Amino acid sequence: MGKVKIFDTTLRDGEQSPGINLNHKEKLDIAFQLERLGVDIIEAGFPASSQGDFQSVKDIATQIKNSSITGLARSKKEDIDACWEALKQSAEPRIHVFLATSPIHMQYKLKLTPEQVVERAVESVKYAAKKFPYVQFSAEDASRSDWTFLARIIEATIDAGASVINLPDTVGYGMPKEISELFEYMTKNVPNIDRAILSTHNHDDLGMGVANSLAAVQGGARQVECTINGIGERAGNASLEEIAVGLHIRSDFYKTGTNIQLNELKRTSALVSRYTSMPIPKNKAVVGSNAFAHESGIHQDGMLKHKETYEIITPELVGATSSNPLGKHSGRHAFQEKMKELGFKGTADELNQLFQSFKTLADKKKTVTEDDLYALMIDQGEDEQVQTYSLQALQVSYGTNQTPTATIKLVKSGDKEITEASTGSGSVEAIYNTLAKLTDYEYRLTDYRIQSITEGEDSLAEVHVKLSKEEQSQSGRGVAHDVLEASAKAYLHAVNRMLNEEKRKKEPSTVG
Numbered sequence: 001m002g003k004v005k006i007f008d009t010t011l012r013d014g015e016q017s018p019g020i021n022l023n024h025k026e027k028l029d030i031a032f033q034l035e036r037l038g039v040d041i042i043e044a045g046f047p048a049s050s051q052g053d054f055q056s057v058k059d060i061a062t063q064i065k066n067s068s069i070t071g072l073a074r075s076k077k078e079d080i081d082a083c084w085e086a087l088k089q090s091a092e093p094r095i096h097v098f099l100a101t102s103p104i105h106m107q108y109k110l111k112l113t114p115e116q117v118v119e120r121a122v123e124s125v126k127y128a129a130k131k132f133p134y135v136q137f138s139a140e141d142a143s144r145s146d147w148t149f150l151a152r153i154i155e156a157t158i159d160a161g162a163s164v165i166n167l168p169d170t171v172g173y174g175m176p177k178e179i180s181e182l183f184e185y186m187t188k189n190v191p192n193i194d195r196a197i198l199s200t201h202n203h204d205d206l207g208m209g210v211a212n213s214l215a216a217v218q219g220g221a222r223q224v225e226c227t228i229n230g231i232g233e234r235a236g237n238a239s240l241e242e243i244a245v246g247l248h249i250r251s252d253f254y255k256t257g258t259n260i261q262l263n264e265l266k267r268t269s270a271l272v273s274r275y276t277s278m279p280i281p282k283n284k285a286v287v288g289s290n291a292f293a294h295e296s297g298i299h300q301d302g303m304l305k306h307k308e309t310y311e312i313i314t315p316e317l318v319g320a321t322s323s324n325p326l327g328k329h330s331g332r333h334a335f336q337e338k339m340k341e342l343g344f345k346g347t348a349d350e351l352n353q354l355f356q357s358f359k360t361l362a363d364k365k366k367t368v369t370e371d372d373l374y375a376l377m378i379d380q381g382e383d384e385q386v387q388t389y390s391l392q393a394l395q396v397s398y399g400t401n402q403t404p405t406a407t408i409k410l411v412k413s414g415d416k417e418i419t420e421a422s423t424g425s426g427s428v429e430a431i432y433n434t435l436a437k438l439t440d441y442e443y444r445l446t447d448y449r450i451q452s453i454t455e456g457e458d459s460l461a462e463v464h465v466k467l468s469k470e471e472q473s474q475s476g477r478g479v480a481h482d483v484l485e486a487s488a489k490a491y492l493h494a495v496n497r498m499l500n501e502e503k504r505k506k507e508p509s510t511v512g
């Protein structure tokens with residue numbers, strides 16, 4: 001049996017997670033990391049849904065060479081046309097067309113009869129196949145669809161030109177046995193099934209996303225759709241890292257594997273977590289910080305005697321350890337070596353700047369971990385974007401019987417220095433009141449979260465904020481050794497993103 005293809009939808013279904021809003025650069029960075037991870041197919045977005053999605057899919061399709069790129073389209077000519085415009089320059093243009101097949105979706109959402117759904121699906125797949133060499137058709141809500149009807153629409157769409165058929169558990173309703181039987185049934189009962197490969201796409205509403213994906217492989221699926229860290233609509237999608245490691249560790253059972261470079265999993269997960277502002281739960285399988293931590297005496301004793309007593313996955317397998325910790329006495333060579341290992345692709349000048357930031361941090365911290373270095377790299381990436389405002393100096397005066405006051409100096413548009421002071425009921429509020437005056441904007445703070453990137457008293461602080469203004473909202477993050485500085489940086493990050501977005505919206509549209 002060949003390898004199972006991994007179809008990553010972090011940039012499409014993953015971005016549908018409430019609260020996630022990735023910008024163009026973040027999407028490209030994630031796409032490059034997914035390519036490095038060995039993902040077979042990257043679903044880069046839904047081109048007809050917005051100008052931003054269109055542009056990201058187009059740029060990802062032209063820049064990524066070692067993974068195939070696809071985009072989502074409803075069964076509508078306009079969506080298929082937008083997808084083609086975005087993907088026509090990719091080495092292997094692929095489209096993902098979908099239409100719901102469950103009674104509830106057909107009747108209430110689409111307001112179409114089953115006959116009309118078959119007609120519409122066939123018409124769309126035929127139209128897409130005139131442009132694209134690879135067409136995937138998804139029968140949305142397949143797990144709640146009638147199996148005989150599903151077999152009929154699968155046969156018809158394969159005849160119309162689909163070479164991949166996806167049977168999603170759209171609302172996370174299926175149970176593993178049921179999902180595996182669904183795939184077995186289609187494999188046996190669709191006469192032309194050997195002309196297509198079957199794909200599975202599972203949501204986690206009942207916590208079954210990964211179990212259902214693996215059950216589908218048992219039932220005959222040869223492509224698995226999933227996301228990094230399991231992000232996605234509602235409770236999320238099945239997580240790529242758990243599926244890839246599950247198929248690897250239990251290859252004795254599944255008799256197949258994937259092209260995923262497992263030792264890239266940890267850094268991919270960290271990058272996606274940082275960019276989406278979605279922290280990884282400590283106990284998350286494979287990539288959580290407790291995944292390889294053994295706490296109790298009996299377990300520790302077992303581990304000391306023989307690691308395999310309690311460890312079925314080694315941290316090294318998924319790229320989770322750093323054997324050469326960096327600190328204040330580390331030099332350029334060790335630093336450069338580590339950055340190479342972490343996938344740094346910048347110029348010598350950028351590396352030099354990073355080295356300076358690393359030295360500043362190492363003066364304050366005992367050990368600089370991989371997570372700290374990722375944070376520095378991501379911070380530097382932000383510097384490459386247009387930053388209308390940057391933080392020059394911050395001073396906060398605070399005392400138990402005193403109103404907190406923040407004095408802040410910013411640099412505006414690269415050269416103009418502006419200074420303001422303001423009070424607040426707490427230090428962070430004083431900072432935000434001052435920044436609101438300085439940036440001359442009326443934002444509402446709708447989310448504020450602090451996370452320590454690493455463990456220990458001297459860890460870096462990461463603050464995530466969400467600012468809203470009328471219908472718009474933008475998230476921002478700031479990393480610093482000090483929580484107040486990280487809070488100021490996060491606010492400015494969101495303001496700069498908001499301003500960039502406003503500027504981009506004023507630029508002429510190029511969709512279609």
Ligand SMILES: CC(=O)SCCNC(=O)CCNC(=O)[C@H](O)C(C)(C)COP(=O)(O)OP(=O)(O)OC[C@H]1O[C@@H](n2cnc3c(N)ncnc32)[C@H](O)[C@@H]1OP(=O)(O)O
Pocket residue numbers: 013016046048049050073074075076098099100109110140170233
């Ligand atoms: C299961 C999934 O994850 S599917 C992907 C879901 N992702 C998204 O929706 C994110 C991006 N979506 C968007 O930006 C918007 O919804 C758009 C641009 C696609 C459409 O926006 P609007 O035109 O304003 O329509 P709206 O979202 O309100 O309604 C969806 C319409 O698409 C129709 N529709 C839904 N699925 C399909 C489909 N597969 N094929 C054809 N039409 C469809 C609905 O019936 C509805 O049509 P109606 O207006 O005739 O009632």
Ligand SMILES: CC(C)C(=O)C(=O)O
Pocket residue numbers: 013098138140141166168169170171201203
């Ligand atoms: C478009 C389809 C595959 C989807 O995202 C779902 O059904 O969840």
